[in-house]
Amino acid sequence: MELLPENLQKLRGQVAIITGASRGIGRAIALELASYGANVVVNYASSSGAADSLVAEITAAGGEALALQADVSKLDQVEALFNTVIDKFKRIDILVNNAGITRDTLLLRMKPEDWQAVIDLNLTGVFLCTRAASKVMLKQRSGRIINIASVAGQMGNPGQANYSAAKAGVIGFTKTVAKELASRGITVNAVAPGFISTDMTSNLSNTEEILKFIPLGRYGQPEEIAGMVRFLAADTAAAYITGQVFNVDGGMVMA
Ligand code: NAP
Numbered sequence: 001m002e003l004l005p006e007n008l009q010k011l012r013g014q015v016a017i018i019t020g021a022s023r024g025i026g027r028a029i030a031l032e033l034a035s036y037g038a039n040v041v042v043n044y045a046s047s048s049g050a051a052d053s054l055v056a057e058i059t060a061a062g063g064e065a066l067a068l069q070a071d072v073s074k075l076d077q078v079e080a081l082f083n084t085v086i087d088k089f090k091r092i093d094i095l096v097n098n099a100g101i102t103r104d105t106l107l108l109r110m111k112p113e114d115w116q117a118v119i120d121l122n123l124t125g126v127f128l129c130t131r132a133a134s135k136v137m138l139k140q141r142s143g144r145i146i147n148i149a150s151v152a153g154q155m156g157n158p159g160q161a162n163y164s165a166a167k168a169g170v171i172g173f174t175k176t177v178a179k180e181l182a183s184r185g186i187t188v189n190a191v192a193p194g195f196i197s198t199d200m201t202s203n204l205s206n207t208e209e210i211l212k213f214i215p216l217g218r219y220g221q222p223e224e225i226a227g228m229v230r231f232l233a234a235d236t237a238a239a240y241i242t243g244q245v246f247n248v249d250g251g252m253v254m255a
Contacts, residue, residue, distance in 0.1 A: 001031045001035055001057055001061045002035060003034075004036060010037070011033055012037035012038075015039045015085065016038040016095075017043065018041065018098055019125065020098045021040070021098065023044075023198065025198060025225045027222065028223045029222075032229065033094065036234050039064040039066075040063070040065045040066075041066050042065055043069075043099065044067065044069055045072075045099070052067055066088065068084055072121065073128075074128075082136075092137060093142065094233045096145075096229055096233070097129055097146070097147045097148060098148045099125055100121060101117065104163070105159060107161050110161060115161075115162045118166050119165070119169075122166035122167065123165075123169045123170060130145055130188075133145065142186065144186070144233045145188040146232050147170050147188070148191055149167045149171050150167040153168035154167075154192060154247075155253055171190055171245055178242040182242055187238065188243065189241060189244050192245050192248070194247070195214065195250075196222055215251030216250035216251050217250070218250065225248050
C-alpha cells in the first residue's frame with residue numbers, strides 16, 4: 001500500500017472504523033481509506049495474525065491503524081470496541097459496517113441456529129455499531145456511515161434465506177437511519193456487492209452457473225467495493241448523498 005501525496009489525503013485526521021477488516025472486502029476498504037490518510041480501526045473476530053499484518057502494512061507506509069478484536073454481534077463487545085476507539089482517537093468520522101458471515105442451506109434444512117447466527121451478525125451487528133457510532137457523530141454533527149449489503153438482499157438467492165433477509169434488513173435500516181440522522185450532517189448509505197472474490201465465495205461450486213447471471217462476466221475484486229466506499233466516505237460530492245444503495249455487481253441488478 002502507498003499513502004497518497006499529502007494534498008490528496010482527503011481523510012487526513014479522520015477516524016474510520018471498519019468491522020471485519022482482517023480479510024476480504026473489509027481489508028481492501030481499510031487499505032483504501034488508509035491510503036487517503038484516515039486513521040483506521042481494523043476490527044476482526046478471530047484472525048489476529050491477519051489483522052496485525054494489515055496494521056503493519058499500513059504503518060509501514062506511513063499511515064495509522066489499530067487492530068481491535070470484537071465480535072460485533074455482541075452488545076458488550078461493541079461497547080468495549082467503541083469505548084477503546086474514543087479513548088484513543090476522541091472521534092469517529094466513518095463507520096463501515098462490513099463484518100458478515102454466511103450459513104447457506106435451503107429453507108427446509110435451515111436450523112434456527114443457522115438463521116440466528118446470520119441475523120445476529122449481519123443485521124443486529126449493523127444496528128449495534130451504528131447506534132454506538134451515531135452517539136459520537138451526533139455530537140460532532142458530522143459522519144459517514146456505509147453499510148455493506150448484498151444483491152441477495154435485493155433479488156434473493158436460493159440457499160440464503162437467512163442472509164438475504166439480513167441484507168434486505170440492512171437496506172431498510174440504512175434508509176430509516178439516513179432520515180433520522182440527516183439533520184445532523186450524518187450520511188448513511190449502503191453498498192450492495194455482487195459476487196466478489198474473497199474467502200466467502202471461494203468454495204462456491206457453481207461458478208459457471210453464477211457467471212451467466214453477471215453481465216460483465218466475472219467476479220468483482222474487493223478493491224472495486226473499496227473504491228465505492230471511499231467515494232461515499234471521502235468525496236465532498238458525496239455529502240449530498242444519503243439513504244441510497246449502490247450496486248457494485250457487474251450489472252447483476254439493474255433497477
Ligand atoms: P470474508 O472474506 O469472509 O471476511 C469476513 C470478515 O468478517 C473477516 O474479517 C472476519 O473476521 C469478519 N467477521 C466475521 N465474524 C465477525 C464477528 N462476529 N465480528 C467481527 N468481525 C467478524 O467476507 P467478505 O466476502 O469480505 O464479506 C464482507 C462483507 O461483504 C460481508 O458483509 C458480506 O456479507 C458482504 N458481501 C460479500 C460478497 C462476496 O461476494 N464476497 C457479496 C455481497 C456482500 P475474522 O477474519 O476474524 O474471521
